[in-house]
Amino acid sequence: MTIAGCADDIDDSAAPSAPPTPPSVSASTTTDTDQLHLVNLGDSFSAAAGVQPLVADSPVLCLRSSRNFAHVLAAAEGYRLTDVSCSGADTTDFASLQYDGVPPQLDALTDDADIVTVMIGGNDSDLYSTAIRECADLAARDLSGSPCADTRGAEYVDIVENQTAPALLDALQAVRDKAPDAEILVVGYPWILPPTGGCYPAMPVATGDVTYLRELQSVLNAALQRAAEQTGARFVDMAPASEGHDACAPVGQRWIEPRNGASGAAPVHPNAAGQQAIADAVAAALE
Template structure:
């Protein structure tokens, strides 16, 4: 949720095209989001192996809306509109499946600015009758997540949730009116925390620091996840609980297997501090590819 980079206008540079070539495999498990009781889909760890190199055959195009947890900024990406990395999950998914993925994720996006991206995708012709699947994940900037990961306090969680739900509802209305046959999929965020603990800096144990007790951060991340689950429930969308599926792969995991990095520590897996690592982007692709509609 890269809050330091301004939202840019939609251009042809913000999306990519590839022709479909084959059919993909779907392996998912079902679970319940304990705090809300909402039915969700949790990606199985088997998908990382099963979907590598999968082809896509009859899949229609995919459109992706999200903030920097989807755009996954790295250093080169900061020079591009919306800070989209060449290694983010939409591009990985397109490369693996051959499905055309229009990436409208944007570093710094809020639930309000997401509406601009949806409208821009219409003008570009990326969202329409031929769209097969729409992915949507937002809220981290609304909930000041980048302050929370550094120890800040986030107030008025209920008020922030109301704003996110209202803006997502507006976005869904536009999407459903324009692409009525598309599957709508919402997802939560990869976790910075493992339980109420976070590892903020580099350290002597496999590249990470000793865990710091931070139940407030864990609560904020849970709240963001639950907000997206509620939005999915309200609009009859699929919900992919990446936070639950990635449990145990946090900032406190060893370099190379952690899905989110702490502060910049020079490790090769860091694309940007407090954002998905390359392993995290791969995990997201493996988790979300099974939801591509035929």
């Protein structure tokens, strides 16, 4: 998300401008037309921001990794891959130009798409990056309390219900319209925080706000699931599998890197192990 992408805890809007990239929307692992064609859409969780190496011909601002879950899945299953995931993307970037040289993601969908994977929503209204940042700023007031919940209340959840959820439905319907015969899989966001406790200062969230942000993520994933069901897509729920692999888990166990001390991925984003786990979950859903 930029929560990613769930949204990225990176401020993508403040990223420096870069020279225009040639408007190639694909990064294919193979051109064998007899293989099933996988198209990957989405944000920085889908792109695997910070996981090296990047796809050689991809737009630099997208931070698209050659080890994201779509590349891992395509290599394992022998799919032909078109990957247009891009850090900072929200649902508006499905139909609009995101950066110079980064066409609307829906442009990648053609009649020969067999499988479409989608991971999007955390960046809408700058939701999750704002929540993480503001809750971190407020944590110093009362580390054992819930200063963010006390200050923001239902504000973030209301944004999901009233703005993000309708946008997700529209975006997924547009995907369905462009690829009516494809198997569409909507991937939920893996847990960023544990159920309780937290791990300040690696994740600078007050103890009482850990459950507050978990609830926000749960509401976002529920909106994704509803939109998937309403558009005939499958929802790949990463919540059960990712329990215990959040940003507070030990190195080697965590799938999400913390805000402070991240290694191998962008802060508050899936690392290579997290991307492998997502690939495994999508593969299982396709069986």
